[in-house]
Amino acid sequence: MKLIKQLIALATVAVATSAIAAAPAEAPDALVKRISADVIDTAKTDKDIQAGNQKKVMDLVESKILPHVDFMRMTQLAAGRAWRDASPEQQKQLSNEFRTLLIFTYSGALSQIKNETVEFKPLRAAPEDKEVEVRSQVNVARGEPVTLNYRLAQTPAGWKIFDINVLGAWLVETYKGTFASEINKSGIDGLIKTLAERNKKLAAKPLAKPLK
Numbered sequence: 001m002k003l004i005k006q007l008i009a010l011a012t013v014a015v016a017t018s019a020i021a022a023a024p025a026e027a028p029d030a031l032v033k034r035i036s037a038d039v040i041d042t043a044k045t046d047k048d049i050q051a052g053n054q055k056k057v058m059d060l061v062e063s064k065i066l067p068h069v070d071f072m073r074m075t076q077l078a079a080g081r082a083w084r085d086a087s088p089e090q091q092k093q094l095s096n097e098f099r100t101l102l103i104f105t106y107s108g109a110l111s112q113i114k115n116e117t118v119e120f121k122p123l124r125a126a127p128e129d130k131e132v133e134v135r136s137q138v139n140v141a142r143g144e145p146v147t148l149n150y151r152l153a154q155t156p157a158g159w160k161i162f163d164i165n166v167l168g169a170w171l172v173e174t175y176k177g178t179f180a181s182e183i184n185k186s187g188i189d190g191l192i193k194t195l196a197e198r199n200k201k202l203a204a205k206p207l208a209k210p211l212k
Contacts (some may be wrong), residue, residue: 028135028152028159029123039209043113050114054206057107065106069161070153071099076162078175079183086188097195098175104202115141118148130154155197 043049048056052131075095076083083091121135137145149165164171182191 027123027125027127028132028154029120033120040113040116040118044115052206054107061103061106066099066103068122068158068160069102070126070155070162071095073100073153073160073162074098076171077172078179079188080176080180082179082188090188090192093192094195097199098194101195101202104199119145152157178203 007145042060046056046060049060051157072091072095075091075098078098079086079094086094117139119137119139121137123132123134125132131151133149133151135149138148139145147165147168148167150161151163151165152161163173179191182194186193
């Protein structure tokens with residue numbers, strides 16, 4: 001599970017930060033290749049991040065990742081049919097709690113990044129496509145490379161990530177099962193409460209120190 005979180009963070013950093021300095025006409029995979037190395041190097045070399053400085057890691061997530069992830073769409077997909085039955089206020093609360101949960105996931109994983117590298121596959125998409133899947137593999141220090149793919153959608157604000165596939169499992173689909181179970185048990189409000197309680201526990205817990 002820890003490896004999956006690391007890979008999710010690595011992939012999200014690579015994709016989500018790609019729109020910061022890129023030309024609008026540039027292909028999404030080209031954006032990723034050009035920008036991701038700098039961001040990943042920051043996570044690897046920043047002494048505060050490597051030491052598990054929670055504020056420093058959270059600042060990196062807030063400034064580099066959040067503006068380029070479509071949390072509302074991710075939440076809508078994860079909630080499934082229950083999303084349509086939720087009130088606008090419930091949708092907002094659920095999206096905010098899910099966003100916070102992913103922030104903690106990314107932050108904890110970023111502090112663990114050391115020697116991983118990303119190798120991208122050729123993009124299989126037409127120039128006019130509005131949604132694409134960028135394929136890659138993560139080369140780890142020990143073990144076989146891990147296949148990792150992610151989906152991006154073109155929006156008026158640029159390309160944004162809305163799902164990640166790690167080890168054959170899509171992130172949204174994984175949360176969809178968890179969300180459905182909680183919704184069936186205690187409704188949307190129960191899911192919001194569960195996520196809020198989990199986020200409080202994560203906020204009180206220091207980030208793990210980097211792996212040796």
